[in-house]
Amino acid sequence: MITLTVDLGERSYPIYIGNALLGQTELLKQHIPGNSALIVSNETVAPLYLEKTQSMLSGLRHEAVILPDGEKYKNLEVLNQIYDSLLRNHFDRNTTVIALGGGVVGDMAGFAAASYQRGVHLIQIPTTLLSQVDSSVGGKTGVNHALGKNMIGAFYQPRAVIADIDTLDTLPDRELSAGIAEIIKYGLINNVEFFAWLEQNMQALRERDKAALSYAIEFSCQAKADIVAADERESGKRALLNLGHTFGHAIENAMGYGEWLHGEAIGAGMCMAAIMSNQIGWMNDKETQRTVDLIAQAGLPTRAPGSMTTEKFLKLMSVDKKVLDGVLRLVLMKGIGQAVVTSDYQAEDLNRAIEQAIAD
Numbered sequence: 001m002i003t004l005t006v007d008l009g010e011r012s013y014p015i016y017i018g019n020a021l022l023g024q025t026e027l028l029k030q031h032i033p034g035n036s037a038l039i040v041s042n043e044t045v046a047p048l049y050l051e052k053t054q055s056m057l058s059g060l061r062h063e064a065v066i067l068p069d070g071e072k073y074k075n076l077e078v079l080n081q082i083y084d085s086l087l088r089n090h091f092d093r094n095t096t097v098i099a100l101g102g103g104v105v106g107d108m109a110g111f112a113a114a115s116y117q118r119g120v121h122l123i124q125i126p127t128t129l130l131s132q133v134d135s136s137v138g139g140k141t142g143v144n145h146a147l148g149k150n151m152i153g154a155f156y157q158p159r160a161v162i163a164d165i166d167t168l169d170t171l172p173d174r175e176l177s178a179g180i181a182e183i184i185k186y187g188l189i190n191n192v193e194f195f196a197w198l199e200q201n202m203q204a205l206r207e208r209d210k211a212a213l214s215y216a217i218e219f220s221c222q223a224k225a226d227i228v229a230a231d232e233r234e235s236g237k238r239a240l241l242n243l244g245h246t247f248g249h250a251i252e253n254a255m256g257y258g259e260w261l262h263g264e265a266i267g268a269g270m271c272m273a274a275i276m277s278n279q280i281g282w283m284n285d286k287e288t289q290r291t292v293d294l295i296a297q298a299g300l301p302t303r304a305p306g307s308m309t310t311e312k313f314l315k316l317m318s319v320d321k322k323v324l325d326g327v328l329r330l331v332l333m334k335g336i337g338q339a340v341v342t343s344d345y346q347a348e349d350l351n352r353a354i355e356q357a358i359a360d
């Protein structure tokens with residue numbers, strides 16, 4: 001087992017990464033201060049891992065709430081089911097919410113924990129690759145609104161993250177690729193060596209080689225932990241983690257949540273960021289091609305859906321949170337491993353990049 005730390009002063013917390021972590025009672029219990037816990041999971045993950053998780057809670061009063069599965073249920077109405085369960089069970093302020101599932105469950109359970117009685121304890125047990133390398137770390141929680149993704153939420157840090165690599169055995173291939181999108185992102189942001197490692201090891205990752213997965217998860221969590229520790233509430237550097245996301249969120253929103261997976265939209269979004277960086281003379285042809293190739297090798301789309309238009313993109317992108325004081329800030333690249341947050345581009349540059357990125 002590897003233990004990393006997200007360094008946030010007295011709110012610091014460990015990330016445990018390893019095999020067979022589910023079932024290790026003390027690993028979980030040491031992070032539960034009170035005597036009650038609510039497990040939040042969904043109808044796909046619960047049959048696989050709920051029993052094991054419950055077995056780690058012996059001696060505590062615990063309940064489970066099982067949500068419907070899917071991004072389209074990441075909304076206020078379904079969130080209410082978590083509050084219902086907390087209230088019906090008379091869980092008090094010292095209770096612990098345990099998120100058992102992918103990023104959707106993690107974001108919803110996290111926001112419930114942040115807001116129930118103004119905040120109860122939270123532990124993340126991410127079971128998708130995407131949630132293990134990204135969403136469970138860093139404290140962003142929330143739900144979607146019909147008018148925009150993740151528009152309602154809070155920053156709320158967990159007490160621990162337990163990433164059991166064995167849970168990835170049951171993950172569908174498409175979801176595995178979606179997780180790899182966020183892993184590629186860390187290489188593109190600030191580490192060209194890691195990007196090169198991914199070029200060498202993409203096949204091993206897709207074949208679920210445990211050593212390769214373990215290294216990629218560890219590297220990614222450390223990269224995210226470092227960025228979060230430097231800028232918890234995204235006033236600067238943390239915005240780099242949005243590479244590909246302003247484009248990607250527009251795709252997710254336009255297609256209807258759940259049609260394209262989050263990671264798939266981010267794959268296409270990172271290609272768009274690379275193409276635009278290339279068009280404005282920042283990223284050379286070779287690195288742009290390497291970026292598109294690696295995303296394709298990961299089994300991810302490299303173009304935006306053909307049903308999208310430039311107008312639709314621009315409208316949806318301006319709803320995205322990255323608009324600060326009316327200026328749409330994008331994460332672009334000066335090269336692989338050299339991402340920057342910028343509004344230093346012309347409107348026509350953006351239009352041209354979008355036009356080129358939409359599939360024929």
Ligand SMILES: NC(=O)c1ccc[n+]([C@@H]2O[C@H](COP(=O)([O-])OP(=O)(O)OC[C@H]3O[C@@H](n4cnc5c(N)ncnc54)[C@H](O)[C@@H]3O)[C@@H](O)[C@H]2O)c1
Nearest residue numbers: 044069102103104127128130131134135140167170171262
């Ligand atoms: N909070 C953050 O910082 C942050 C960062 C990135 C993404 N996100 C959010 O995360 C969400 C995407 O997360 P995701 O990709 O994990 O999607 P997800 O939670 O929808 O999970 C993907 C699918 O895999 C299933 N599943 C989960 N674990 C499984 C397992 N071990 N075996 C078999 N099936 C399993 C789920 O039930 C679901 O059907 C989006 O809502 C996105 O906005 C949040």
Ligand SMILES: [Zn+2]
Nearest residue numbers: 182245262266
């Ligand atoms: Zn993401």
